[in-house]
Amino acid sequence: MQLAIAIALAASHASALDVGASMRATMHKLHTALQPATPLQEDVIDLGDGAQGTVVSFEATDRDCAWCAATSIIDGTSTSWELEAWNGPSVEAPHFYASLEDDGENIEVEVDFRPRLDAGYDLAVEATDAREYPAPTSRAGFSQKALRVDYDELFFSAEARAWRATKLVDAESVTPRWATLVVEGRRQYGDDDAGSVGGPLALRARYPRDAVEAAVAACDEAADRYINWMTNPAEASWMRTRLIFARDSQVRQAVAAKRVSILGERYGATGRELAKAMNGRLDMQGHNMMQEQVAFGDDADDGR
Template sequence: MQPVIPALLLSAAAAFSPKDAAAPLFAAQQAALAKIQAALPLDAKTYPADLGLDTFTTSNGGAGAMQSWEAPGPANIAWVSDLRIEGPTTVASLTVWCAPLKDVPHLCVRTTATDAGVDVLMDFRPRAAVGYETMLEDGSYPEPDSREAFMNKGNRADLDKRYYDGVRDLCASVGGDAAPAGSLADLKKQAASPVAVDARLPADDASVAKAAALYEPAVDAFLGWCADDQHELKPGMQVTSTYARDTKVRANNYGILADYYGELFGKDEGANIAAGDAGPLDEAYVGGAS
């Protein structure tokens, strides 16, 4: 006769642990990172180590590690950040910031597992201000009422054709509920693409598996764009205007990350993690070193 196991014990045995999410998420992130390293001539940077983030312990007992690279010149990569934290709050974050020699979107894929849920952020951030922040709840945009609005409409159609239509289904597959907006919702909206994912999934292994399955196809799409010469920008005004927007968006990104990681690990610790993840903000990266 099989022993009778109380339902309470069964429930406890099946309980979700954010720490257990680390292995599948880190494996997926490593596979995606390996593809980037194979395709692009990345140079390792010591910036995370300078901030004490090459390996670190979080205030809630998590074990963290961060690596960063760049690929100056024609490779068009200003900053790559690989952040992994295993513990009561598990984070797997892969970010690639492009230099302004091409208008290929920046890549952001991050999963945060806590007892509250599995939060997924995935975006291919646009390199031009074309009014994405004006998108209505049904996915449409207000009718253009100015020359600038008409130009934005045309530019959005071009970016959809070259980039976003190809990843729309991937992003839509995440589902879930909207993740908590946080205090900088408007700032995040200004940087987001029309396919941005910022979702909360249930706190379970199935959600972790769904999140882990996003890293490689996101990187595959990104690397495909990087290899396509049609996305190169003309020297002069196109590069200059893209650089100006990148500088603003990247600085804003630090603020968004400081707010986000501050909520998870405390203000001071969060600000330091954000600094490492965002990369140096005070040096030009127009195809050059950071």
């Protein structure tokens, strides 16, 4: 039954079908690896003019995964898929995001592992060989430097960075869309802003059509990396759990609001409904202040 629901993510044309099957398999792998989990839930939304959005989702709170969703949008000759997993605040493992878009000419992939706290990552610095950040001149700067050291040891190692580099060998590097999204609200360390969503492994790559297997592999391998971290996740301390909870609320709010804006502009009210299904429940998103911004109601289950 669960696999049958996942098949709803299939694309309607042959060239996209192989990609869709691979993305469905990746979602099924996430669901299997994060057991015990809720059964896969399917939401199918008619976006008008022949376009259709499908969201397949689950929760695995006993495995510290608060929400995981796979989304497909089929619109004429273009098809897109997104995979997103949000973790609970008691573990250090980054959130997971992967997307793949097929416009009939190119395959575009975006992958990110979103850090749980604002470590002050700068993608421009990360793109250099030396990756030398300015010497800290404030308590905030020292705190963020310490976080980067911790995260490099736990998640963003030399091996992980080398993996990222291989994904760009035969592809055109493009500026990530989601990783550069700046978080609004209270600043974690008193800097000019609350930091951006993405981490140092964030990438967006445009592959030619004949490299579709490499594009699909980037998403699948990223999911494997996430599963490995979540198999025996590093636990957060009591103090970090509180900080992570607050930061998660800000990050999920920023992503949810941006997604509602993008899909609402593209498809109107039905696009906003699709965004709500993708974003999941608002338990960790500062529910009361989210209602007007991202069009959710008072029901705790709203947004699924």
